[in-house]
Amino acid sequence: MTDSGSNDNPELLSVAQTVELLGVTRQRIHDLIKNGQIVARKLGRYYYIEAGEIERYNNQPTGKPYQPRSTTSHPNSIDN
Incomplete structure (x- = not known):
């Protein structure tokens, strides 16, 4: 990780790098982005x-x- 001393330029990871870190497929990463579970930037x-x-x-x-x-019995349950 590079530190430029500013949060204006956070470290950006590619989808391939994210796949390696999370141990999931590329499709899963794209689904997480699409569903808003992971925020991503589109550059090009x-x-x-x-x-x-x-x-x-x-x-x-x-x-x-x-x-x-629940420990209460259901009215339709059969007790023998």
Whole structure:
């Protein structure tokens, strides 16, 4: 990572570099960009992702939050 002393020029990663860092496919990266889960800049024909976006994405919770099952019986359940 290069440090120019300014946040005006953050380190930009190519889609290929992002694929390597996240261990996913190119299509997955493009889907994440399209869905707004990763913010990218389009320069010419190519997308570039700020290095900080990778860290932010990795720190997001995954899956659904845990919710314990209800212990009450359903009126249509059969008890034998």
